[in-house]
Amino acid sequence: MLQEQTKAPPAISLAALFFGFSKIGLSGFGGVLPFARHYLVDTSRWMTAEEFNAQLGLCQFLPGPNVVNLAVVVGRRYGGLAGALVAPLGLLAGPVAIVLLLAMLYDRFGALPEAQRMLRGIAAAGAGLLFAMAVRMALAVRNKRAFLPFTVLVFVAIGLLRWSLPAVMLAGIAASGGVAWWLLREGERR
Amino acid sequence: MSTLIDLFAEFALLSFVAFGGATALLPELYRVVVDNRQWMDATTFAHLYAIAQAAPGPNVLVVTLIGWQVAGLAGALTATVAMCLPMSVVVYLLFSRWERFKGARWQRAVQLGVAPLAVGLIFSGAALVGQSAGLGVAGWGFVLAVAAFSTKTKFHPLWCIAAGALLGLAGVV
Numbered sequence: 001m002l003q004e005q006t007k008a009p010p011a012i013s014l015a016a017l018f019f020g021f022s023k024i025g026l027s028g029f030g031g032v033l034p035f036a037r038h039y040l041v042d043t044s045r046w047m048t049a050e051e052f053n054a055q056l057g058l059c060q061f062l063p064g065p066n067v068v069n070l071a072v073v074v075g076r077r078y079g080g081l082a083g084a085l086v087a088p089l090g091l092l093a094g095p096v097a098i099v100l101l102l103a104m105l106y107d108r109f110g111a112l113p114e115a116q117r118m119l120r121g122i123a124a125a126g127a128g129l130l131f132a133m134a135v136r137m138a139l140a141v142r143n144k145r146a147f148l149p150f151t152v153l154v155f156v157a158i159g160l161l162r163w164s165l166p167a168v169m170l171a172g173i174a175a176s177g178g179v180a181w182w183l184l185r186e187g188e189r190r
Numbered sequence: 191m192s193t194l195i196d197l198f199a200e201f202a203l204l205s206f207v208a209f210g211g212a213t214a215l216l217p218e219l220y221r222v223v224v225d226n227r228q229w230m231d232a233t234t235f236a237h238l239y240a241i242a243q244a245a246p247g248p249n250v251l252v253v254t255l256i257g258w259q260v261a262g263l264a265g266a267l268t269a270t271v272a273m274c275l276p277m278s279v280v281v282y283l284l285f286s287r288w289e290r291f292k293g294a295r296w297q298r299a300v301q302l303g304v305a306p307l308a309v310g311l312i313f314s315g316a317a318l319v320g321q322s323a324g325l326g327v328a329g330w331g332f333v334l335a336v337a338a339f340s341t342k343t344k345f346h347p348l349w350c351i352a353a354g355a356l357l358g359l360a361g362v363v
Binding site: 057099102148153170177179 | 350
């Protein structure tokens with residue numbers, strides 16, 4: 001029975017990968033990761049929840065658009081290099097087409113006062129949603145006293161002083177990651 | 191052509207520091223395309239973010255729209271590929287080795303250390319989008335209301351976006 005779980009992944013055609021990831025890409029607004037989990041684990045049953053978490057781990061560890069990275073990893077697993085190309089293409093093709101259509105409308109009608117007012121309202125809603133996301137993420141940070149000062153420092157450096165992100169992130173990872181490393185070591189000693 | 195090369199180089203470089211995805215990258219995208227390169231003004235940047243929010247798909251689409259604004263269809267595709275390709279290659283090559291360094295202390299330390307930085311970036315992005323949209327007092331009031339509503343309830347974010355569109359159209363925010 002145990003060997004059942006480690007068997008080779010089921011065969012999935014490239015077309016199925018493409019359309020599966022198209023569905024994921026078109027199903028969410030402002031991020032599609034929860035839909036990816038739902039589709040891959042519950043709907044299509046291409047992977048178990050544990051497999052999904054294991055593959056997502058690397059994608060969230062690395063920089064870049066997480067869900068695109070996830071498509072590469074899952075595509076590779078089921079279709080090799082071709083799968084790794086087809087899955088992210090499926091993920092992005094539909095949404096990119098829609099957004100380009102909207103871009104054309106914006107070029108045409110964006111200067112109208114009605115469009116300007118509507119987009120300002122949506123941008124305000126988007127800013128609010130971003131604040132909410134930041135608050136949720138801040139609440140999820142463990143050991144807030146050690147790590148939230150880094151949040152404040154990043155906000156000052158990037159939001160207020162407008163410093164360059166690559167330099168701030170490298171320094172930030174060295175400092176914040178250093179603190180995390182030290183805390184982990186202390187935790188292991190106890 | 192040189193604009194496309196510039197676009198590709200700028201965005202491919204940024205993809206390596208996009209911890210937290212394209213959302214966390216908003217302030218730096220603004221710095222590059224509005225402040226440094228002057229490819230568009232602040233209002234247009236806010237509008238493009240609004241369009242990306244109102245469309246289905248991954249967060250990376252705001253990059254597609256910026257590319258479109260800079261250099262049309264070729265720009266849209268170039269920007270999207272530049273943002274997605276470098277890390278896709280890394281993730282493809284690294285995947286078989288992930289098991290080996292997963293759970294190592296340095297790996298967990300980086301993961302724990304990056305999260306609070308990403309939070310700071312998203313706060314900065316939120317402030318920046320509100321600022322560049324040119325909001326008045328009522329506008330910022332609506333931003334806070336959406337933030338509170340979305341933190342406290344589990345309604346779909348599209349309701350907030352629809353409310354923003356209507357209030358904007360009515361001239362309230």
